[in-house]
Structures are given as C-alpha cells and as structure tokens.
Amino acid sequence: VSRWWPSIRAALILLACMIGVIDGCPVPPHDQTRKYAPEWAPTILEIDRFRLGLLKPVRPIADLTLIRQKWSLFSGASLRRFQMRLEGKPRDGQWKTLFRAGDDDVAMYADMLHYRRIRGVWNPSGQRLRGGYDRFCKWMNTRVLADHPEFDQSRVVLERIQIGADGGYTPTGELLHERLLDRRSIR
Amino acid sequence: MRRAGLTSVRTRIARWAGDWVALWNRREAPTALVMVRIGVAVVLLADLMTAWRLDLIEVLWAPPPDGFAYVSPKNPPWSVRWFGAGPDLAFGLWLAAVIACCAMAIGAATRVACVVFVLVYAQLGVLAPDSDRGIDVLMRIVVGILAFSACNARWSVDAWVRRKIGKPMPETVPAWPRYLLFAQLIWMYFSSGQNKAGSEWFPSAGFTALGNVLSDPHFARFDPGWVEAIHPLTRVATVVTMLFELGAPAMILFTWWHVTADRPGRLRRWSNKLRLRWVWIATGIGFHLGIALTMQLGIFPWGMLAVYPVLFHPDEIARGAAWIRSRVRRGKSAG
Numbered sequence: 001v002s003r004w005w006p007s008i009r010a011a012l013i014l015l016a017c018m019i020g021v022i023d024g025c026p027v028p029p030h031d032q033t034r035k036y037a038p039e040w041a042p043t044i045l046e047i048d049r050f051r052l053g054l055l056k057p058v059r060p061i062a063d064l065t066l067i068r069q070k071w072s073l074f075s076g077a078s079l080r081r082f083q084m085r086l087e088g089k090p091r092d093g094q095w096k097t098l099f100r101a102g103d104d105d106v107a108m109y110a111d112m113l114h115y116r117r118i119r120g121v122w123n124p125s126g127q128r129l130r131g132g133y134d135r136f137c138k139w140m141n142t143r144v145l146a147d148h149p150e151f152d153q154s155r156v157v158l159e160r161i162q163i164g165a166d167g168g169y170t171p172t173g174e175l176l177h178e179r180l181l182d183r184r185s186i187r
Numbered sequence: 188m189r190r191a192g193l194t195s196v197r198t199r200i201a202r203w204a205g206d207w208v209a210l211w212n213r214r215e216a217p218t219a220l221v222m223v224r225i226g227v228a229v230v231l232l233a234d235l236m237t238a239w240r241l242d243l244i245e246v247l248w249a250p251p252p253d254g255f256a257y258v259s260p261k262n263p264p265w266s267v268r269w270f271g272a273g274p275d276l277a278f279g280l281w282l283a284a285v286i287a288c289c290a291m292a293i294g295a296a297t298r299v300a301c302v303v304f305v306l307v308y309a310q311l312g313v314l315a316p317d318s319d320r321g322i323d324v325l326m327r328i329v330v331g332i333l334a335f336s337a338c339n340a341r342w343s344v345d346a347w348v349r350r351k352i353g354k355p356m357p358e359t360v361p362a363w364p365r366y367l368l369f370a371q372l373i374w375m376y377f378s379s380g381q382n383k384a385g386s387e388w389f390p391s392a393g394f395t396a397l398g399n400v401l402s403d404p405h406f407a408r409f410d411p412g413w414v415e416a417i418h419p420l421t422r423v424a425t426v427v428t429m430l431f432e433l434g435a436p437a438m439i440l441f442t443w444w445h446v447t448a449d450r451p452g453r454l455r456r457w458s459n460k461l462r463l464r465w466v467w468i469a470t471g472i473g474f475h476l477g478i479a480l481t482m483q484l485g486i487f488p489w490g491m492l493a494v495y496p497v498l499f500h501p502d503e504i505a506r507g508a509a510w511i512r513s514r515v516r517r518g519k520s521a522g
Binding site for chain 1 (some may be wrong): 204207208210211212218234237238243251252254255257281289306307308309312315316317318319320321324327328331346350363367370374375376378379381382383384385387389393395396397399400401403404405407410411414415417418421483484485486487500
C-alpha cells in the first residue's frame with residue numbers, strides 16, 4: 001500500500017477537486033433562468049440535473065459536514081435596500097424606536113442585533129426575507145415585551161431606503177415586512 | 188504513424204500523471220499549516236465566545252420558545268435525534284465546538300479535535316441555517332483539510348508529547364494540505380467573482396457595488412456620509428475587487444513562475460519583475476483589512492486572513508520571521 005499510496009492520494013485529490021468544481025459550477029438559479037433566458041431554460045435545467053446526478057454519491061458527506069463550493073459574497077449590492085427597526089408601543093401611545101440599524105442614537109440591543117449570526121437572520125438576502133425571519137421576529141418581540149413592561153406591542157419592521165448614486169441613503173418612509181406582537185396574545 | 192502518435196499521447200499523459208503524483212507527494216516544514224491551525228482556531232473561538240458573551244447560545248441554537256433555531260420535523264439532524272432539541276443541546280454543541288477549538292489552538296489530540304469540530308459546527312449550522320455564513324462553510328472545509336494534515340507537528344501539545352516519548356514529529360511533513368488550502372482559497376475568490384450577479388459590480392451600473400455596500404446601514408461601520416466624499420475611490424475598489432476575484436486563478440501561475448524563476452519565458456520574467464504574486468497577496472490583505480475597518484461582518488475578514496499563510500512557502504515564512512527578529516533586535520540595541 002505504501003508504494004501505491006502517493007498515486008492513490010493524488011487520484012483522490014484530483015477527484016475531490018473535480019467534485020468541488022462540479023458543485024461550484026455557476027449554474028444560474030432556475031427561476032432566474034426561466035425569467036431572463038426562457039429559450040435556454042430547458043438546456044440549463046438538463047445540465048443542472050446531470051450535475052446534481054454526478055454529485056449524488058457524495059451528497060451524504062456534504063450534508064453531514066454542511067459544505068459546498070459555490071461561493072457568493074455580496075453577489076448583489078442594489079440601491080434599494082432596507083433599514084431594520086425595532087419598536088415598542090405603550091397603550092394609547094406612539095411607536096418608540098429602540099433600535100434602528102446604523103443609527104447610534106437608537107441602539108438598544110445593538111450588540112446582539114449586529115452580531116453576524118443574528119444579523120444573518122433579519123437582514124434580507126437581496127430583496128428576499130430569510131427563512132428564519134418570522135421565528136426571529138417572534139422571539140425578539142417577546143423579549144422586548146418581557147424587558148419593557150411599559151409596552152403593549154412590539155414590532156420588527158424593515159423601512160425601504162434608497163442608496164444614493166454617490167453613496168449615502170435616504171429613508172423612503174415605506175415600512176415593509178412588519179411583524180408585530182401584542183402583549184395580550186402572549187398572555 | 189498513427190501508432191507513433193498514440194504512443195506520444197500516452198507518454199505525455201503518463202508524464203503529466205507522474206508530475207501530478209510528484210506534486211502532491213512533496214514535503215516541507217509545517218510552519219504554514221501550524222499558523223493556519225492556530226489562527227483559524229483563535230478566530231472561531233473569538234466568535235463562539237461572542238455568542239456566549241451576548242447570551243445567544245440558546246437563542247441561536249434552541250428552537251422556540253427558548254430561541255429561534257429551526258428543526259426539520261421530517262428530517263431532524265443527528266444531534267436532535269440523539270439528544271433532543273432544546274437549550275441543553277444548544278449548550279452542549281456550543282461547548283463541544285469551544286473545546287474542539289481550544290484543542291486545535293494548543294494542538295492537543297489535534298486530528299480528533301478537527302473532526303469533532305467539523306461535525307459539531309455543521310450541526311450548529313443546520314440548527315441555525317441563516318446564521319451559517321460563507322465563512323463558516325470555509326472554516327469547516329479548512330479544519331476538515333487540517334484534520335488530514337500534520338498541522339500539529341510544531342507548537343503543539345501533540346508534538347511535545349511525541350518528543351517526550353522519544354518519537355518526535357518529523358522536520359518536514361506532506362505539503363499537499365497546504366496546496367489544497369491554497370487551491371480552496373483561489374476557488375473561493377474565483378467562484379465569488381463568477382456569482383456576482385448584480386449589475387453594480389459591472390460597468391453597466393458604474394461599478395457602484397462597494398459604495399452601495401458601504402452605505403448600507405446593515406453593514407456599514409460608520410455613518411455613510413463619508414462615502415460620498417470618496418465615492419470615485421469606491422468605484423476603483425469595485426473594479427479592483429472584480430479583477431482580484433476573477434483573476435484569482437492567475438495567482439497559481441504567479442506562484443508557479445515565482446517558484447521556477449530560473450526557467451526561461453517572457454511572461455514568467457515580467458510576472459516576477461512586477462512582483463505580481465506579491466501584488467495579488469497585498470491586494471487580498473488590503474481587501475480584508477478594508478472590510479474589517481469599514482464594515483461589520485464579524486469574523487469574515489479575520490477568518491479569511493487566518494488562511495493566508497498557505498500562500499507562502501514555509502521557507503518564506505522563516506525568512507520573514509528572521510527579518511522581523513533582526514529588526515526587533517536592532518531596535519532594542521538602538522533603544
């Protein structure tokens with residue numbers, strides 16, 4: 001075995017590299033292919049099916065270790081973004097902002113909310129909400145109502161902002177993806 | 188004639204195969220791998236301790252009502268099947284990851300620690316899929332490769348124990364894990380460049396991507412007012428980022444030309460003369476330090492930089508360390 005080991009190892013490394021390249025192949029998402037290149041969609045889907053078939057034998061390893069080779073760091077950096085707000089409301093009162101992303105004047109829970117693992121949940125991917133957004137909002141609102149007996153309601157909301165052509169941003173006042181919790185509903 | 192052609196092709200393939208086997212069979216000092224082991228372990232430990240300091244262990248990895256972790260009812264992960272989801276499992280997995288990181292950092296039972304870390308960290312990722320970022324995937328890959336390496340051959344409890352029992356670690360270790368990590372780093376940048384879908388990364392939208400990201404209140408470390416003042420520079424930085432990422436495979440050539448500097452070739456000569464390998468490395472370091480300075484991305488820049496020692500041959504690291512030592516000594520004697 002020791003005589004053949006260098007050759008076996010080199011072959012295994014080549015196989016691992018090939019699997020990595022196949023896994024990381026930049027196949028566009030199916031919905032985008034159908035939308036932007038409908039004439040190419042069947043071919044691309046067929047190629048992707050073939051690619052996934054090749055990867056099937058190693059899928060258990062990828063599932064166990066949660067690794068993949070398609071990397072996407074800030075793939076989109078649109079001018080239409082959001083600014084997350086966390087607010088509480090006393091009975092018959094106005095919404096009071098406890099946290100607004102990027103605003104040092106309202107920064108309650110800022111350490112926690114800006115921790116990368118927590119931000120990963122509330123920060124949308126492009127224009128799409130993350131899968132855990134609802135669960136996060138429910139937990140966060142419950143926490144706010146527990147910490148602030150003066151509030152009857154708590155909400156997480158994303159305000160639409162427009163990033164300027166030369167940097168900076170302007171809030172638009174459009175509130176999206178509001179998730180509200182009323183104290184009565186937890187009693 | 189045809190047979191001669193076939194023989195020639197066969198000879199060429201055999202030669203390539205031989206070169207490929209020889210490449211992955213090389214040995215070198217373990218310095219770079221040791222640095223990656225310690226650097227990666229320290230970065231991961233810092234991140235896990237941040238989760239503890241902010242009291243987020245249950246929040247992230249226990250399902251409601253204790254936290255907001257996700258447990259698939261149809262296909263729960265092995266940790267949930269074995270131990271049941273909840274705060275105890277969250278803390279147990281976190282603690283196992285912390286212990287594995289400590290063991291990796293000091294090089295105690297390193298291979299076991301690396302394997303345990305990859306498995307446990309993957310479970311944390313399954314329970315909190317939105318919290319598992321690209322850097323976490325990279326860290327699992329890096330630690331997974333380290334598990335097969337002799338990254339414990341220096342500055343480790345393992346090496347100390349081996350010395351004590353009279354079976355010291357060898358001076359040189361297989362170089363292939365460093366080469367593989369090198370290739371991983373290159374692929375990560377290249378793949379990232381390929382998957383940049385937004386027009387802001389391209390001329391059609393005026394290369395405004397980095398300006399936009401630096402203005403985004405979800406990521407920006409400072410008030411975005413300053414971005415307007417330097418906006419043209421952010422456009423240049425966007426171009427450089429795209430060149431850096433899409434041009435990453437060229438780093439393999441730059442390194443090859445650097446290693447074989449005594450061979451002929453105009454491109455090799457120019458690459459070495461312009462120090463393109465060093466330019467690429469310096470761009471990468473600048474890129475990550477810039478991110479660390481201006482954006483709140485957690486361990487991403489530090490995790491990436493922790494893998495950078497694989498870009499250097501151990502002899503270069505030794506020369507660099509000797510140069511720093513001589514400078515320090517000179518500074519002390521002058522003082």
